[in-house]
Amino acid sequence: MAEISEEPPNPIPPQPQPQPQHTHQPSESTIRKAKPGLKRLTLTLSVLVSFIFAFPFLYKSVEIHRAPLPFREIDSLSSQIRSNNNRPSLSFPCHFQAIFVNFNNSNAETLESLIFDELTKLTSNTTSQCSTLSVKLVNSGPIWSLIGAVDFGGDDESVDEALAGVLGGEKLYSVVVVKGESEEVKGVVGKYRHGWVVGRVSEVEAAERVAEMFVKVFVNGGKEEGFIHGEFMPVGADGRIVLSFNLLNSNPHDWVYDWDFQAIDDTLLAPIIKALGPVANISAESQVLYHTPKSSFSFWDDKRKGYIFSTKDLPFFVNSNEWHLDTSIAAGGRSKILQFVVYVPSAKECPLLLQLPNGEISKTNGFISPMWGGVIVWNPQGCLKDSESQHPIRQTISRQDLQKIFEVFMGQFRQLFGLKSDNLYFCSSGTYSLLASEKGFSEWELDFLARRHTCFNLHSCATTLGSLSRLVQSLPRMIIMDEIGKQVKYSLEAANLAQRNASLGLYDASAVSSRQARSLAEDAFFHPSIISVSYYSFEHCFAVYSD
Amino acid sequence: MLGSKVTALSFLFLLLLGFSNCESQTETTMHTNNWAVLVCTSRFWFNYRHMANTLSLYRTVKRLGIPDERIILMLADDMACNARNKYPAQVFNNENHKLNLYGDNVEVDYRGYEVTVENFFRVLTGRHENAVPRSKRLLSDEGSHILLYMTGHGGDEFLKFQDSEELQSHDLADAVKQMKEKRRFKELLLMVDTCQASTLFSQLQSPGALAIGSSMKGENSYSHHLDSDVGVSVVDRFTFYTLAFFERLNIYDNASLTSLFGSYNPSMLMSTAYYRTDLYQRRLEEVPVTNFFGSVMETIHTDSAYRVLSRKESGSVEIRMSTEKSDHDKERLLLNSNDLDQIGELNTEDQRGNIECIWSTFHKELQKVKDVDSFVNYGLVIMLPLLTVSLWLSW
Numbered sequence: 050m051a052e053i054s055e056e057p058p059n060p061i062p063p064q065p066q067p068q069p070q071h072t073h074q075p076s077e078s079t080i081r082k083a084k085p086g087l088k089r090l091t092l093t094l095s096v097l098v099s100f101i102f103a104f105p106f107l108y109k110s111v112e113i114h115r116a117p118l119p120f121r122e123i124d125s126l127s128s129q130i131r132s133n134n135n136r137p138s139l140s141f142p143c144h145f146q147a148i149f150v151n152f153n154n155s156n157a158e159t160l161e162s163l164i165f166d167e168l169t170k171l172t173s174n175t176t177s178q179c180s181t182l183s184v185k186l187v188n189s190g191p192i193w194s195l196i197g198a199v200d201f202g203g204d205d206e207s208v209d210e211a212l213a214g215v216l217g218g219e220k221l222y223s224v225v226v227v228k229g230e231s232e233e234v235k236g237v238v239g240k241y242r243h244g245w246v247v248g249r250v251s252e253v254e255a256a257e258r259v260a261e262m263f264v265k266v267f268v269n270g271g272k273e274e275g276f277i278h279g280e281f282m283p284v285g286a287d288g289r290i291v292l293s294f295n296l297l298n299s300n301p302h303d304w305v306y307d308w309d310f311q312a313i314d315d316t317l318l319a320p321i322i323k324a325l326g327p328v329a330n331i332s333a334e335s336q337v338l339y340h341t342p343k344s345s346f347s348f349w350d351d352k353r354k355g356y357i358f359s360t361k362d363l364p365f366f367v368n369s370n371e372w373h374l375d376t377s378i379a380a381g382g383r384s385k386i387l388q389f390v391v392y393v394p395s396a397k398e399c400p401l402l403l404q405l406p407n408g409e410i411s412k413t414n415g416f417i418s419p420m421w422g423g424v425i426v427w428n429p430q431g432c433l434k435d436s437e438s439q440h441p442i443r444q445t446i447s448r449q450d451l452q453k454i455f456e457v458f459m460g461q462f463r464q465l466f467g468l469k470s471d472n473l474y475f476c477s478s479g480t481y482s483l484l485a486s487e488k489g490f491s492e493w494e495l496d497f498l499a500r501r502h503t504c505f506n507l508h509s510c511a512t513t514l515g516s517l518s519r520l521v522q523s524l525p526r527m528i529i530m531d532e533i534g535k536q537v538k539y540s541l542e543a544a545n546l547a548q549r550n551a552s553l554g555l556y557d558a559s560a561v562s563s564r565q566a567r568s569l570a571e572d573a574f575f576h577p578s579i580i581s582v583s584y585y586s587f588e589h590c591f592a593v594y595s596d
Numbered sequence: 597m598l599g600s601k602v603t604a605l606s607f608l609f610l611l612l613l614g615f616s617n618c619e620s621q622t623e624t625t626m627h628t629n630n631w632a633v634l635v636c637t638s639r640f641w642f643n644y645r646h647m648a649n650t651l652s653l654y655r656t657v658k659r660l661g662i663p664d665e666r667i668i669l670m671l672a673d674d675m676a677c678n679a680r681n682k683y684p685a686q687v688f689n690n691e692n693h694k695l696n697l698y699g700d701n702v703e704v705d706y707r708g709y710e711v712t713v714e715n716f717f718r719v720l721t722g723r724h725e726n727a728v729p730r731s732k733r734l735l736s737d738e739g740s741h742i743l744l745y746m747t748g749h750g751g752d753e754f755l756k757f758q759d760s761e762e763l764q765s766h767d768l769a770d771a772v773k774q775m776k777e778k779r780r781f782k783e784l785l786l787m788v789d790t791c792q793a794s795t796l797f798s799q800l801q802s803p804g805a806l807a808i809g810s811s812m813k814g815e816n817s818y819s820h821h822l823d824s825d826v827g828v829s830v831v832d833r834f835t836f837y838t839l840a841f842f843e844r845l846n847i848y849d850n851a852s853l854t855s856l857f858g859s860y861n862p863s864m865l866m867s868t869a870y871y872r873t874d875l876y877q878r879r880l881e882e883v884p885v886t887n888f889f890g891s892v893m894e895t896i897h898t899d900s901a902y903r904v905l906s907r908k909e910s911g912s913v914e915i916r917m918s919t920e921k922s923d924h925d926k927e928r929l930l931l932n933s934n935d936l937d938q939i940g941e942l943n944t945e946d947q948r949g950n951i952e953c954i955w956s957t958f959h960k961e962l963q964k965v966k967d968v969d970s971f972v973n974y975g976l977v978i979m980l981p982l983l984t985v986s987l988w989l990s991w
Contacts, residue, residue: 102978102979103975103979280626360897370664374665375665412900413899415898420739469899470902472903487904575723575724576723577724
């Protein structure tokens, strides 16, 4: 109360006072007399300078980290691999030699010109991987005399080994033409890098055969065109293949089969895996499954005394709901898994036979699906069922049966790589029989696969890197980690190494480096940090500090 | 003898031969497998019908032959064991309760809170962390046909994910574009069952993509019926009529996509099912529905076994072969060791840098700074003397 009564007199006197203060004070100390001079300038400049000085720090702190990618090199790689008009820029030199034995009356020049003509005819309208072909005609010298001493009348294997003994040291493809006495002309391609033709051949026919063997067999791998379809390249993006072998007992109440896979793995599978080393890094797994019926139907045929399923049922044979095949733990995210299934039918459907469209029964009872794997139907001996016992004893597939199954598997594996599973090659001028090798693939087939995979891998690498560079350039605010930059760099180096090796004729080394190039390019493209929801917008510059 | 003259000649022809065999042309790529990516983007009990939609389509696609290893199922999966579910562990899509969708063999790949926009894009583009298992990856290749089905709540150019995020149509188009660039599919069928569904694929530009949505812009998509026993709507109209179409089919049928797309009646759907075919090369009458919804397996008969006739070892040739091979191996090893060194460096610090100008040195110094915040603080501290000088000048 006392405060209130005291207050009113207080505010009143000060009120008139501030006003004269306002009017008096500015004139005394706050109004400038002189123009703004050096001091203000210095002040302004110091603030400006400090801002300019600190601006780079600010810019650096909001900069998005982008590892520099070598865009020019990527573009040049793409243009090198993919030249215009589809002309090849990847050149594999292929060297051939032709050896003529017992051609006493022939002239070397005519033979050469005949071979030359045939080669031009065969290679003019088709596409091929070999960009340089050199052909050498041998009619004298130590090699020629050694070959003359070989007995071509013996069986194919021994002739092959003998020729390998003479020719084995060089890295050329050779064809030996022997003018023999027999009317029928036999052409055989060996396991290494040579083949021979025996029989009563004329010069023209000999030249034809030689050219065919060069181009169609050694260069194109025994196919009509050396065309690569993507579905016959079963190598995963990281250069690995996992072979998953499954033995399926469809009804264990009838019989239960087991197999000694370890023995097969050690003796038969190991050389094949080693032979394909340059092309892919292969590992194998196996499992035995039970209660795995198939999903297609079969019907009894009296004539053949078996249950028949036809090729029309094949797409529906694999019962993916019951066959839990994809349980591999060894396969990484980018490896390719190939499933090989040995299906043991139940007693109700035994023996199960595959009927081909022409009415015959298949000799192998097996089929493949490209990029997936293969299935072999194996019928137990005599389909005898031990009906007395409730729990059938576990039987092991005998060694001979396992060997036969393995041979069919080998045929299927070759088919998955685009080669043929049988060993006869039909051509315009005759048939050639191709000898089989323990490694699963003959040397010239391995060369062919290495060349093909090199082409494919380099092409894929160039495409992937091109996509990555386009993606990165279209999004200027995307973070690119250092790891991606390094992977791109090493991928380009590996690709260049592959190209150099290819031009030197080192097929295996070029296959290995091209595989690495592709794997690194895929790692860079599929790096988990490149995800669109984390692209930064322009507000990022300010958002960093606003928090 | 071919004459006394030495006639070993060699000719080199530089034959410029075509390279087209090295390119895999998409027109000739075989259709090798089918994949299905089924996404339910809703959670919570009242969105029961979205999960029932997805599970019904999952069941259909499995019945027609696509195996679990080629189906990616993304569900919030909170219906079957929800406390409000009167029928625990059972999910129905019809009030007659004839079919339990959650019955046997349901393999959910992404469940619960894993169904995010980021994971969805990771599945589509394939950019996973290294440890993600194969079952959670879309391992398609250039011969794959992919069915991408999405259901939930959507709007104009977006789709709502789990009530917390949105999937934008331009991001989806971008993901599909990247898939096409990396050849992760041959053909793609996108089915969307949400409100204003066709806006979600309005920005698609990749060839080979076919899309159908349950409603057009400005229209809603409606549920089919309410199950008074369960207490919520159990299926959406678009999916209901899709399932009705497929219940009549089995794996051997070849009904075409035209019959599927033509079976949607706007008056029954209460919305217009709109599809776009401008990016799709083939004619819809020629495409059987099993090209997307069923399984396909291209099969080739194995003509013969690969028999090695004689397995006897012949000693000299073995040795020759092994020396040749070891030369090979040495060669390979030689070149490989280079590469191994390079690869080893990938994980170590890259010591050599391009020191071309002072800025790069500076840049390198800056790189070594671990703690950027304190570095910025130092910079600000340096400004203090300038400030004090200017302050002193002003007094």
